[in-house]
Amino acid sequence: MDRLLPTELRDARAVNRTDDEADVVIVGLGIAGACAAMEACDTGADVLVIERAGGGGGTSANSGGLVYLGGGTPVQEAAGFEDTPEEMFKFLVAASGPGADEDKIRTYCEGSVELFHWLENQGLPFKRSFHPEPGMESPTDDCLVFSGGEDAAPFASVARPAPRGHKPRTEGKAGPFLMQRILAATARRPARQVLDTLCETLVVEPDGRVVGVVARTAGEERIFRARRGVILSAGGFSTNSEMVSRHVPQLGPCRPKNATEGDDGRAIRMGEAAGGTLLRMDQAEVALPVTIPHRLGRGVFVNERGQRFINEDTYYGHIGIEALFHQHGRVWLLVDDAIFEVNMVGMQPAHVAESMAELETAGGFPEGALQATVEHYNRYAKEGRDPVFGKRPGMTQALDRPPYALLDARTQSCFYACMTLGGLATRPGGEVIGPDGTVVPGLYAAGRTAALFSGRGYAGSGISLGDGAFFGRLAGRSAAAAAPV
Amino acid sequence: MDRLLPTELRDARAVNRTDDEADVVIVGLGIAGACAAMEACDTGADVLVIERAGGGGGTSANSGGLVYLGGGTPVQEAAGFEDTPEEMFKFLVAASGPGADEDKIRTYCEGSVELFHWLENQGLPFKRSFHPEPGMESPTDDCLVFSGGEDAAPFASVARPAPRGHKPRTEGKAGPFLMQRILAATARRPARQVLDTLCETLVVEPDGRVVGVVARTAGEERIFRARRGVILSAGGFSTNSEMVSRHVPQLGPCRPKNATEGDDGRAIRMGEAAGGTLLRMDQAEVALPVTIPHRLGRGVFVNERGQRFINEDTYYGHIGIEALFHQHGRVWLLVDDAIFEVNMVGMQPAHVAESMAELETAGGFPEGALQATVEHYNRYAKEGRDPVFGKRPGMTQALDRPPYALLDARTQSCFYACMTLGGLATRPGGEVIGPDGTVVPGLYAAGRTAALFSGRGYAGSGISLGDGAFFGRLAGRSAAAAAPV
Structure with missing residues (x-):
């Protein structure tokens, strides 16, 4: 496998030393890696965790903690x-x-x-x-x-x-607290933690079995052998701009990324080089939190054609995915004076006008389009109804108190917090699978290094931490139970 | 690499016979394979083409031929x-x-x-x-x-x-004629054609170089060695329902597939097993040809909310992608009596009504939504204008002659001709690349086995044949120029 050296894979036959060895070697200490480590330890396995940063936490510690x-x-x-x-x-x-x-x-x-x-x-x-x-x-x-x-x-x-x-x-925000407690629990286990150490490649036997990792600490190469399995749990690829532009080009202009420097896709590429196949690389979590506070959901989102596209009272993650992937990230939130109070929201409107016709012109919408949308919306909103998208009655009220304002919620003007969801294809037990569905022996993945279970969407806040914890544990259990080599 | 046997890769060391050998071995004889073969021959290479069917042509011969x-x-x-x-x-x-x-x-x-x-x-x-x-x-x-x-x-x-x-x-329809002429031109070259032979795996050296293919003819295994390179040009994965549901689930209900039995994704998986990475697996060409004859484009397409979503006078491939990927395949074409003449079109309307209000109810649209859309459309259409989508004047006319009719253009009711566009990532010269952008030595891909150059869309009819011919030739040239092993 010389072709793959030195960047992709390391042939086990060319490795003639070992710095440390364990039943299960885990790459990355966010929530998935920590839960994998705990679970593997609890079944009696000898576990070693490698983390590139000076301490565990990763993107999980940067999250809201749901x-x-x-x-x-x-x-x-x-x-x-x-x-x-x-x-x-x-x-x-x-x-x-x-x-x-x-x-x-x-x-x-x-x-x-x-x-x-x-x-x-x-x-x-x-x-x-x-x-x-x-x-x-x-x-x-x-x-x-x-x-x-x-x-x-x-x-x-x-x-x-x-x-x-x-x-x-x-x-x-509970991410730091969450990971502090999770890391403390991990530290109570006998798992050895090797910090400030970047994993670079996997060590692979000639028969394709993954048996360890090649890492680097302060410039020095270190070899860690895994007797039962390697678990890749080192995040997604949100901060690798080349991978993002290849697979999810729509995320390019979005800020901020829900990510740390470690989300550079390296673990995904390592797993792919070892024979894993990738899944849903085009998918992302995209949050457009304009409607926090929720009260702003009483306004209406419109696309560049002045059309509504979603019930504004829903989760801002559903709004974000719809806005970015289906409306090209070109959306505005329209409110009236009854809804919008500048000081409470802290967001300046892009356009303000006394009539909808003026606002339509100011915002550059097609002639009559915004007016037609609002006219139709108001007709039913007066009865507290939204026959088109089913927004709930308490959030549905006519936009009839001027001045009217447009909040610019386009990608270039507004926060679109995003995170990649694609990665290695795995079985529920965390086993990485190849193009034909066969397992890559010795290799497991969890957290955002693995493809999330969602299809074309992100169901709700807390899914990624929940998935990381749950399937991290399963991967830890699977790897610990594998036959040693 | 025993793990990959027998379904994924064949270790060259385990192969102790050869049935035939050539500089360049080409898998699949559609337009890409044929053009690759001609180009490789014309630079003096010894070429062998393997085709699973009894003759060349593949999906190219089934196409319209643009x-x-x-x-x-x-x-x-x-x-x-x-x-x-x-x-x-x-x-x-x-x-x-x-x-x-x-x-x-x-x-x-x-x-x-x-x-x-x-x-x-x-x-x-x-x-x-x-x-x-x-x-x-x-x-x-x-x-x-x-x-x-x-x-x-x-x-x-x-x-x-x-x-x-x-x-x-x-x-x-010119696909059969196109491929008849292309195959005749190929036959004038000295390339050897092995028909009725299904390629099953690639033969790979321990250093990762691709050096041949394992195929099967009438149940018997045959080994073909490639001195300079193997070109995979055996179509996409449109007829592999498992791959489709994994990567482009939206295509599931679409009929017909622009594909033949050979588009089962096997060549893509072979290339991936050999170290190639995949690109744009979620992308597809989707044609919704309701507006052929073009006259029907004088109607308006609406989604399930009664909203327009595209200028109806554009290419039916742009309409298809927008309808399937962004409107969930739930769209209707609305026409009036001036546009629709049943006998000329041959399509029965799903609903007919004397007023737009009745049609709205019959079609199950939200209250007032279809009426609002048509009212806005008609207001400008009377002047031959479409300020929202920019449909051209000659195609923009008010829908004001009852009865009005809705043509059901949903995926379950209407033709959505589709074809997968994702596949192996390649350089312009056809070299298959791996996760880190490095070339998989000895391996090339063209046609729908390679990812098309388009991003999130399909620019026009004729792109796939054009791409197959053009990049097929380049791959043939690249493989023929590679150093022999």
Whole structure:
């Protein structure tokens, strides 16, 4: 395999030393790697974790900290929400878009309550409380939020609405706290952590089996052997601009990336070089949080043709994907004076006018288009109805108090927080598979190094942390149970 | 590499016989394979072509036979259309969507006139004539058509409109004639053709170099060695339902597939197993030919919300991609009695009503939505204008002569002819590249086994045959020029 040297693969026959060795070698210490390490340790395996940064956490520690859990968790029950794995499954399949991996979603839903208890047992507390403002994590230490538009059209009629975004008990953004507790729990296990060490390639036997990694610490090469398996859990490719432009060119102008420097796609490419196939490389999570505070959802989103394209009361992740992938990132939020109060929102409108006709001209919309949209919207909004998109009555009100304002929500003007979702194709147990569905022996992936189970969409905030924790654990268990070489 | 045996790769060390050997071994005899074979022969290489069917042709022979050529071909000049490689480039980049491979497009445009002459020199005649009905190939033996909406919004203002769909001189559908002439020209070369032989795996040296193929004829295994290179040109994956549901789930319900049995993705998976990376696996050509005859484009397409989504006078491939990927395949064409004449069109309307309000209810549209769309459309159409989508004046007329009719153009009710466009990532010269952009030595790909240069779209009819011929030739030249092993 000389062709693949030195950047892609290392032939095991050419490796004549070993710096350390373990049953399971894990690459990357975000939530997926940490949960994989804990689970592998707990089944008795000898585990070694390699992290490129000076400490664990990765993009998980940079997140809001919501974990998507359901099916009847203690928090859901305490807050009075009935949920079952089946209702959770119905929601996730519908909200994940065409092509979702239903096997993985089913496994995830059926194991969700158990994951909740396991996380609490690791020292991650969840307050038994509900925060009624939907969307992102609460500013308080309250736990539960509707984080995927479960109670909005069209999903509210697909599955019984239940909030499933679970925030660990801390105020505001919870990613740092989440990973602090998860890393503390990991540190209580005997897994050895090798920090400041960048994994560069995989060590592969002539028969294709992955048996270790080649890494670099302070310029020096180090070889780590894996007796049972290597787990790649080193993030996605959000910060690799070449991979982004190849696979998800629409993300190019989006800022910020929900990512750290480590999300450079290296682990995905290492796994691919070893025979893994890639899945859903064109997919991304895209959040357009203009409608936080939620009150702004009483306005209407329009595309460059002045047409509405979504119910504005839904999850800002659904809005982001629709805006970026289907409306070319060229969208505006239209509000009237009753909705918009500059000081509370902190966002300056791009255009303000006393009449809709003037605003239409100022915003450069086609003649009559914005006026026709608002006229139709207002006609039913006066009755609290939205026959086109089914926005809920409390959020549907006529735009009739001038002045009217347009908030510029185009990619070049507005936050579009995004993250890649494509990666290595895996079985539910984390085994990386090749083009024909056969397993690459010795190789596992979890977190954003693996393709998320969603099809063409991102079901809700907390999905990626939930998936990382859940399938990270399964990968840890699978690798620990593999026959040693 | 035992892991990959027997389905994925064959270790050259385990191969102890050879049935035949050549400088260049080509897998698949459609337009790409044939052009690769001719070009390789013409540079003096010894060439062997393997085809699974009883004769060459493949999906190319099943096509309409348009070849997308421009930049000032003799047909364009004779018909009075001015074109340059630069205008062709501007159109193709715009119509190919975000993420298009501009290097390949530039190469293609700059070599297009030369390709035209080369095709004529192979015995493929093109009448010096223009057929004014845009869209698909002419029913006559006339050559040139607008096959990508070059003269429609928004492209007409991006690049000087020129028709570039070139049909070989025969009446009606020209794919069979095209491939008959191309295959006859191929047969005049000394390339050896091995028919009824299915290639199953690649033979790979321990250093990763591809040195041959393992094939099967009437149940017997045969080994073909390649001294300089193997070219994979065996089609896409349109007929592999598992690959389609994994990568382009939206195509599932679409019929017909522009494909033959051979488009099962095998060559793509063979190349991937040998170290090639995949690109744009989520992309497809999707034609929704409801607006043939073009006259029907005087109606308006609406989505399930009763909104328009495109200028109806454009290429039915742009309509198809927009309808399937962005409107979930749930679209209708609305016409009035002045446009629709059942006997000429042969399509029965799903709903007919004397008023737009009744039609709206019958079609299940949201209250008032269809009426609002038509009211706005008619207001400007009376002046021959379409301020929203820029449909051309001659095609823009008010829908005001009842009865009104809805043609059901949803995926389950209507033809959506489709073809996969994703495949192996290649350099312009056809070299297959791996995850890190390095070349897989000895391996080339062309036609739909390689990823098309388009980004998120399909620029026009004739692109795939043009790409197959053009980059097939380049691959043949590259492989023939490689150093022998």
